[in-house]
Amino acid sequence: MRRVGFIFLALAFAVQLTAVFYPAQNSLAASPNDILSGITGRSTIVNACNANTNHIKDIFARFGVRCTNIVGAPEVTISAAEANDFWSIGRLQETSQLATGSGNHSINANGTIVWQRKLSSWDSPGQNSTYTAWRGTNIEGKEFWILKSCGNLTFKGSYLYTPPQQQPPKPALAVNKRYISTSSKGLGVNEVYAGDTLTYGIDYGNTVPDSIATNVAVTDQLDNNLEITSLAGIFHDGQLLIIEQRPSMGSAFYSENITVRVKAGTPAGTKICNQAKITSAQGGTSSETGLCVFVHAPPSTPTPPTPPVNPSCDYSKPATTECPHPTPTGYCVASSTVPGGSSRDVTVKTKTYLTNGGKVEAYKYTLDSSPTTIDKTGDLVHEKTFKGLPAGSHTIKVVASMILNDQRADTMVCPVAVKIAEDARVVQSKSVTKDGQDMNGKKVKSGDVMVFKLITKNITNTSYVSYIGQDYFGDTLNYADIVDRDELSRQSITLDDKNNLNWVSDVIGANSQSVKTVTVKVKNVIPTTNRPSNVSADYDCTITNVYGNQISMSVGCPLVKSISTTTTNLPNTGPGTSVMIGGLVAVTAGYLFARSRIMARELAIVRSNYVASGGA
Template identity: 30%
Template sequence: MFNKLLSNLPFNPSLIDQVSFYSKRLHKEAGIRRVGFAFVALAMMLQVFAVLAPAQASVSCDPSGNDIIQCGFRSKAEAINHCNRNDQGFGTILLHHGISCQKLASATERSVNSREYNNRLRSLGRKPFSKPGETSQNIPGVGNLFWRPLSSWGNFNSRVLQTQTDDGQLIMVMFECGNLVRLDDFQVRKPEPDSSLRVAKSNNPQGEVKSGDTIDYTLAYTNKGGPAAFFSVNDVLPSQVSLVSSSHGNWAFENNAPNLRWHNNVPPFYAFGNTDAFGTPGFITIKVRVNDRVPSGTTICNRAFLQDVPKGGTSPRNTSEVQVCNTVVVPCPNGQILGNDGYTCEVVPVPDAVCVSLMGAQANGDETSKKFTFTTKANTVNGATVSSYTYEFGDGTKKTNNSSSLTDTVTHDFPEAKTYDVSVTVKSSVADKPALTCKTKASIQPEEEEPVIGISKKAANITKQIADANGTTANANDVIEYTLTTRNSSSVDAVGVTLFPEDLSDVLEYASLDTNTLQGGVFDPETKVLSWNEKVNIKGGASITKTFRVTVKDPIPSTPSPDTNNRSAGDLLMYNWYGNPVEIKLPGTPIKIVENTTTTLPNTGPGTSLLISFAAVTIVGYFFARSRLLATELDLVKKEYTTSGGY
């Protein structure tokens, strides 16, 4: 139209009116296209902002309950608050992996791709999904958690807080869910254990000694656990000996006879480390002298123990004492016999007899052996004879050996580990007297044993009066009572035990918890975990039980067929594990298919939208510029034609 008007105008001047009309139309069209161009340009700017600042999910809550922090957090400060409050066990989980709340505060914010680090990233969650490479991890106070490759959720970017442990291992925390991310070679460093001290002792010579003899005591001490704070080696000398010397290296020695004490003299904590790292225990040697005028048959026992302050404690504690014993003898020349004072020999013109010594030795030299061999020595003069030896073992039992020998031996098995007073009375041809009785001690050290803790669970249907409801079917409104048992199957006491938590997430899908039956338990409504935080002591062979009740919901929730991601959901089973599995079935209900809630925003393709917007701006801008140009040219034609008259 534009070209036709301009080409015919010189031959038909009357067309100038049509040129004026067309010019006005072009001006209006340019105005409309100007508005369109402005809107398209504005839309393109919005797409640019969408690329530069991607949209964040307003609700990132995972309905499966896999999030460590349900719905995640929006800022580092919010994450630190979750840690300090230990919401849903978040602080406990971080600390188990070597990250304190203070260290989390120094973390840096960044975006991480699920396939970074050569696809070696692993993420932590509360629920199992049977993904390839998935492993479980038990964290005390939290329960079982699950690690799987981060890329198993797809190829995506996620905003994280990144920090590292004291030994340089990488840890990230995802904003959207609070789940931890680490590399596949991450090593959980166990907290330094408490010390485990033990002392052993030997004497040289063993058995019989005389007044004036010297005895060498050797103390060997070990630590099989963590560093022992304010550690010392302690020895208690018997009153019948005197200290000659002590060989203790560069350790400090305190002599407060009869109490002797050694420590390493390294303040402030005087710690003694794990001896396995050195490959040898520590040794201290003491030399003592048997005092004069010690009665024959006297048993002299030297005791030793170790002392430290337990981890987290303030008061010292002692290990079990160990002791070694010798028996003092006073030999008399032929024709003489020991007097009633026990240390002088007397010439006796008449027949006489005396018990010289009683010594005990454990089988194979094992300090924990309950089997002892006792040897008795007697002496006679001037034709006196011995007829029997009667032993009292201190455990309520006696034994008599009929023998005329001046030496007698007997074996005996003691019932338990402790120290027994053992005596023997020699029956002879002379009248009974105190000198015919010898005494000694038999000490049995307890075997080192650690507490063995086991857990078990059972369920009872109170409504139907079924004692063992495992594997049975429960109806709506049935009351189920769970009994959790924590047993110490060892013979030693377990001190400061934290009871294992109970994960009720699957049970509470179909039941309601009766919070009045928790017996001191604390229920976390977010994680569905029931825990008892107060530490308890369990004696050897004893157990502690905790019970609580749930009520099956009415109506029983109509759930979809089992979720492919969370197989425990929607299966009409109340299942959980506490040392053993317990499963209670529920009657079938009509399957209701419900919409799946998406946990991530759809991929709207901001890059593609930006490209389309650019093309639209270009096209609209072209037509706007073209309309404006044509209108301008027609205005010029009108002006020139009007002023020149068409010539």
């Protein structure tokens, strides 16, 4: 027994000695004012900064401190003495500040509110506490300290980093000139007669999202062989048309139509080109190669029939030496039109002009290399419709055969060129970024600010007019809020009661794109709402959005509350269980009582032996 007592005494002495060398620590593991708690070394701060734990990276960035500025920072000791004028930041507005005039003020650090005040405000008057910290310099060369006990950023004097103004992206201007119609009949798409009118469409705009062009001017230099007929409010200076003058232009496209006339008397074979330009103060200039047309010789007047040389001859009968038949002549003119309501069906109209008793036997039509079709008719004017022509240039060869007295006499060939514009088609795509980093497939947390981009790209050479866009945004709004509703208004985007984003793009130019941006912020308090059903995509701790492609981000949701059930009845254990429990308690108590009596008897024997041996 003495040995056992000695062992316990030695252990108690060791515990007391350890307490001397290792003083007591703070009973609180962390303070809510700490920028970061649980710091064991400089690597803790660096790793937390790289991972943006508790938005520490965002907070440090507001003061010009990058994660790389902390790597290699030496460990030093600083004093909170008033004369040193140290100012630190924390997460709380009011704490145990004993000093007066601490200058406590709030700062929005990229979405997280922190408070800056004098470091000495944590001390009692004259206390002058010292702190272990890591010292470094930020991107502006300003010296900073990060307190080891709490991760709070500290500067000499009240300080806030002012980032330089970001330059907007440089605009890229584009202009596209397209041919709409001409009053010419029976000619190809790039052929006109003198005196014909031409109508052009001009599409122009800025193709770079989020950029602004200033002092924008759109002009069109007309050829001297053209004269102005209809400008619909467009100004001109001689042959220079001033289509548009804008003080500024964002990312958008516009359209204007102009109608001009080929001057009378313009010689056949004249090539007439006309070109549009767009310029701005930023030097972004784009010039589209002008469209060109060729002046065609006017159609000749049909020669009147040659009068019979012998009135007594019956020219409906076979020719004889006394009554030879005059030679029939003729020509045809074919023109093409597009019927209303269709952009793929073309109707070819052929007119024939005959002399000397000739008659039309039939019309043969050959579309490109397709098989020839024959329409037998004697009509001098004939129409034929070709349906569903593919986009591109086509040649339709028309051959009108002529007969005289049921005998083949001659053929007339009149080809016509047809150009079918490509149907405008767009490709949709979407992206989401945070601080320029792609967030698709990653995890977001409360307070994260993200930018969604909805991209609609016209992949054809035809302008897309009145594109109607829609994107369901409800799944995103389950966990995030739109930061700036004016951002939607500036882009003519509306959010309906079903959480659909809706917009209309007037014109998406050929091979151009329209970009819409929506900035959202993950809610500070993430909802713990349960999913309405197993098949519902709402409140599934995932942000999913589809516009062309699908993007998905997981959300750091708190534990979902579950329904607890209570009972008002105790379990029916029966009398046997109660008797058994009572018996176990009685046995245990009896054992302990008996053992204590045995120990008392043993101690009495030990004491009598001790006295008998001469002890006191």
